[in-house]
Amino acid sequence: QVQLVESGGGLVQAGGSLRLSCAASRRTFGGYAMGWFRQAPGKEREFVAAIDWSGGSTVYEDSVKGRFTISRDNAKNTLYLQMNSLKTEDTDVYYCAATGNLWGTPARTRGAYHYWGQGTQVTVSS
Numbered sequence: 001q002v003q004l005v006e007s008g009g010g011l012v013q014a015g016g017s018l019r020l021s022c023a024a025s026r027r028t029f030g031g032y033a034m035g036w037f038r039q040a041p042g043k044e045r046e047f048v049a050a051i052d053w054s055g056g057s058t059v060y061e062d063s064v065k066g067r068f069t070i071s072r073d074n075a076k077n078t079l080y081l082q083m084n085s086l087k088t089e090d091t092d093v094y095y096c097a098a099t100g101n102l103w104g105t106p107a108r109t110r111g112a113y114h115y116w117g118q119g120t121q122v123t124v125s126s
Helices: 027-031
Strands: 004-007 010-013 018-024 032-039 046-051 058-060 068-073 078-083 092-102 120-125
Touching: 004 092, 018 032, 018 092, 018 120, 027 032, 027 092, 032 068, 032 078, 046 068, 046 078, 058 068, 078 092
Parallel strands: 010 120
Antiparallel strands: 004 018, 018 078, 032 046, 032 092, 046 058, 068 078, 092 120
16 A cells, blocks of 8 residues: 655745645555546546656656646655646646556556555635
């Protein structure tokens, strides 16, 4: 079992930056592909970014390309999402997730992920 705990959310003005962190409970974190998703009330949880087990391969949802950067530190069992040039439409609850499959590639679909954090709220004001 992998437990994931997100942090770093908060209130920021449009154009500002935030860095989300996701701390994992198991050392095998280093072998799993990881991802970030976001969800607004009443809407589907949507893909934001994903990274392979090594950190060498990343994929992004089109609306965040060039603004968000996903990264990981396997020595610290931590996943990150650096969010720059934030827009009001980025306001959501952000979730980190782990695939649970060793040595996997980045995945865009929710069904590929077996472990989820509790979420952290990001609010971007105009």
